[in-house]
Amino acid sequence: MHLDALFSPKTVAVIGASRTSGKIGHTILQNMIEAGFRGELYPVNPHADSILGLKAMHSIAELPSPLDLAVLAVPRDAVVPSLKALLAHRLRAAVVVSAGYRESGKEGWKIEGEVARICRDNDIALIGPNCLGVLSTADGVNASFAPGFPRKGNIAFFSQSGALCSAILDWAIGESIGFSKFVSLGNKAVVDETHMLYALAQDPDTKVVLGYVENVEHGEAFLRMARKITREKPVIMLKGGTTAAGAKAASSHTGAMVGSEHAYEAAFRQTGILRAHTVSEMFDLAQAFSTQPLPQGPRLAIVTNAGGPAVLAADAAEKSLLSMTPLSAQTVEALKADLPTTAGIYNPVDILADATGERLERVASVVLDDPLVDSMMVLIAPTAFTDPVKLAQAVVNVAADTHKPVMCCFMGKARMEPGIAILREASIPCYSFPEQAVRSLEAMYRYGVRKSRPSPVMASVEGRKDVVRRVIKDVRAQGMTDIPEDLAHEILKAYDLPAARAALARTSDEAVAAAAKIGYPVVCKVASPQISHKADAGAVVVGVETPDALRQAFLEITGHVKITRPDAHVTGCMIQEQAPQNMMEVVIGFRRDDHFGPLLRFSLGGIYMDVLGDISYRLAPVSMHDARQLIRGIDSYMLLKGVRGEPAANIETLEDIVIRLSQLAMDFPEIYEAELGPVLVNNERAVVADARLMLLPR
Structure with a gap:
């Protein structure tokens, strides 16, 4: 993609340049002139012979070829015909400032899709639509309708919000803060924040990168690029849409589908992006990084x-x-x-x-x-x-x-x-x-x-993928999305996750036979994909020590669930080895974020997760450092280290579970959500006592 043509063009056309002061097409042309642009500048207006002292082209057909950059200041419905006409001039980059695209509804979404298709098919670096434009102080480029032009500096800034760009630019000019590049991304139909990171990583005029985002379009590519650039240059980002009200506003603003706040926090932390929580904080940090060692x-x-x-x-x-x-x-x-x-x-x-x-x-x-x-x-x-x-x-x-x-x-x-x-x-x-x-x-x-520190290396393990594929195929064939617990245990074993020994019993006789193999005492719990929290449903009996007690527990559980949860499909009971006493409960799981993929989570069990919300998050895949920090990220971590004479939990085993679960999530995007909980841990080992896995609907 010709990102260089956005910042260092030699030939620029302003499509829709106007003779009338105050109109966007006039302001863009005037801004280019006042910025000191040293290349060839061509206003296009069918009704003018000259504008601001420059000869005007009456049509796009009169433009030279090749053309580096075209700024389209025409109404929305004229953008597609204009882009098609510009293809004959081997256009390399374009800025579309008009609004009324996906942020406005179905028709706008359709037009934006056509604009994006034309540009992608013809390798045109498109900024916008619905944007303010692009500035490059080193090259005298002000292809925008922004009020003013900043001094030259080493800070680059990009933003989804054009209005925020205008306000920050005016403030920065008043504070004498210099910029190298200043970009309003708008709807990001083609060029997005990942492309910006790539371009700015290579820009010799940029020392510090600032960004305002409401959503990230291609999360995994963004993570890869961010990890690279933050090794060379500090990246400071402000995230909008962190609340329900902000997310709703973002959707109507740029058509952004705002993802999980926890996922963004994890993404910034794992890639080394410095997160600012206010505009003021972002520029406080920018001043420091841009001027000091x-x-x-x-x-x-x-x-x-x-x-x-x-x-x-x-x-x-x-x-x-x-x-x-x-x-x-x-x-x-x-x-x-x-x-x-x-x-x-x-x-x-x-x-x-x-x-x-x-x-x-x-x-x-x-x-x-x-x-x-x-x-x-x-x-x-x-x-x-x-x-x-x-x-x-x-x-x-x-x-x-x-x-x-x-x-x-x-x-x-x-x-x-x-x-x-x-x-x-x-x-x-x-x-x-x-x-x-x-x-x-x-x-x-x-x-x-x-x-x-050395660059982190993503941890990886080998699992028996054929087993998992077979289980997923069988579950799909039955028309289910929740994987039954006995089959979930097969998946855990395929990735060497330390699942408690267990067997599915469809009758009380099968329950007794299973317990004979596992060894008493055992746990008897209902087997139903519709019942996640079995203890809350009164569907678990622990410490069962004899065959008679097991038969009674089996019948009581299945009878109780039949009355209290008639909606639940019950296949029987899981008979599971009883874990040793005095083991701590933790919960490890993931859920697939729409933008970044699997978001891992870790917490102590019970009230620590359900009431206090003491949960730590990281995105898969994880490095050894990420797995360690996921566990150490909870406020109650010192309880795992041992207090009041209690021995410390086996943290290394928990880290291994995190890595294996991360690998499972990466290997099988069909698995939408997983929860291993409780995972029982003491100073010697950890064992997964319960597991819930859910597939994406077809």
Whole structure:
């Protein structure tokens, strides 16, 4: 796909260019001219001879060939004929700004499908429809109707929302934040966020990638691409549609089908994408990553002229992955010799309210030279003695001579603005409040740690696929989607998942025979795909120790279910080995997300999952690290480690179950959902006591 033609075109045509100021076709042409585009620019308007000093083409047929980029500012119903006419000119890329496609209903969906088909069949990189357009500052391209053109920078931004693009662009121009690329994706009929990651990964002008998404079209491709780019460049993303109200709005906005919030959280975490939860946070992080080196460790030093704000900054640091480092004895002695006796010479270093620029520069230099310091925050509050210009210049001087990240927090607005402007011009991040600076430094540290690790290798195991295929075929032949428990056990054994020894008994005599082979005590539970939570249905008897007790349990269970659940199809009872006492219950499962595929989940059993919602998620396939983090991701993880003298659970066995279940999910997309629960675990082993597997409907 010719993504280069979107950002570095040599020939650009504006289809629907207008002579009337205020119309979209006029604004796009004017924006291209004012951006300093150095290539050939062709307005197309059948009723004009020239527009904005450029000769106008009366029809698409008059355009040259080949043509790198066409911006279509024509009504929706004219887009398909225009694209077909442009094919004769070997068009490489297109931007369609008009709305009224899939977000508007069935007819719009049909037209968008035709637009996408034309572009895909002819290898045309299409942005939109229903978008703002594309900007590339390095190439003087403003193929959009955006208000204004940003300064050149190293931040790239893409968004599904054109209105958000407009607002952010206007804000960024006011804040003097520079961009390399700025893209409104719109409905993503062809070019989507995965293509953007691919293009921006190779863009030498881009250091940091920002994105706003409401949905991801091709989840698995997105995951693969994100894993690659985050090894080279930080990717910071804001996800819209995280609530029911937001998801509904997203659907009417771009026709987006918004997926599971848990799946997106897992996708970002596993690929190394840094997730921002607000627009403000996204640009806080962008400022830091685009201007500062990564910290080599978590040790933070704070230099301040204000005690109270420094306490807040220290509190924020201690709640993060950062640490307030003790300064070396040499640094403390140097500060003691230089500062007034009432100053604070430990971390935070308080240079007092009357601090001058010279004092700040001396102290900051000494602190940054300390080998125990990985990063520094300069925190200044306005006082009667504060000269923000001189203090800012002091920070600029110090930051120029260090390889460590330097953040600033100049609290206040009116008095501090001149100093903030100096820091901004010198590309030193300056935040309004200390918590913002700490959060940005923590994100940089976390990204650096991940980047320093070897690339994860996906764990894989071999299962007996022929067994699983046969089971699925048999279940399908019976017209079922819920796999009966006895057949589910066959699938577990095919992937060496540690299922408890069990057998299906259709009569009480078969139950006694099965127990004789398994060995008493046993568990007797109803066999019915319609009854998932058997204990809640009164359909389980545990600790059965004799044949007579087993016959009675079998008859009681089947009789009880026949009365209380007449809708349930009962095939008999499962007779299962009784697990040892004092084993912990966990639940491991997956459900197939529409965008990303199998979403694995892990929880302790009972109220931890059903009431407290203490569940951890990861997407399949998983690496060993992912499997480990899935289990360690629950808040109640320390219970598995053993408390009050209890031995720790066998975590390694649980990790192995996660990996095997992940492989089963990847090998058989027909299995829509699986739940192994309870899985009973102690310090020696784990055993799957119950399993529920469900197929996708045909």
